[in-house]
């Protein structure tokens with residue numbers, strides 16, 4: 737009998753039985769990196785832990801789902817110059833995600849889902865998930881929370897949410913205020929912080945990299961002024977319910993056995 741939706745709360749035999757019965761596993765991915773002068777470096781991890789834990793708990797009431805411990809250090813090479821950042825290089829991080837996936841396959845899982853809360857992890861997560869499905873007879877899925885919730889978050893885009901997700905701007909500041917207000921240094925909120933404008937060519941999918949631009953001015957993308965605990969609560973609830981819906985849709989897609997080759 738499974739007594740928790742947490743992988744780390746179960747015994748090896750419970751995990752094996754769960755995996756063999758076709759249950760899925762979610763791997764939450766986050767970061768520990770500088771978030772400007774006003775937010776804790778654990779911001780992405782706090783947001784990830786808050787929304788993914790709750791979403792898995794809710795989804796697990798109707799679908800067969802476990803969540804592994806969150807990987808709270810990610811690929812944050814572009815933030816290292818600001819200090820306060822722990823990071824794996826992209827090659828190491830890709831290898832780690834592959835190793836975690838391979839471990840889960842060896843545990844008996846054939847449905848492996850990565851959910852991400854940090855931009856720098858996204859392309860590597862997708863690559864690792866695709867590689868895993870090529871290598872093994874398994875289903876995989878991967879997405880970042882702001883994409884899963886993009887439709888519902890879109891309505892806040894025109895308001896004071898700032899850039900979504902941005903980096904350490906009003907959007908993330910609101911959520912950290914809602915999760916643990918005492919970790920936000922509101923005295924360091926700067927009113928006149930310029931919003932970053934990404935460099936584009938007008939062709940979707942084009943990425944233009946320019947040294948320094950990737951982190952926004954002074955390491956953050958937009959002013960946290962306008963952030964509030966109440967807005968953060970609204971964003972967290974909107975993201976959580978989108979994640980629940982997405983998990984159910986993904987697992988519905990995975991209902992056939994993965995193709996053996």
Ligand SMILES: [Zn+2]
Pocket residue numbers: 771779780902903904908
């Ligand atoms: Zn962040």
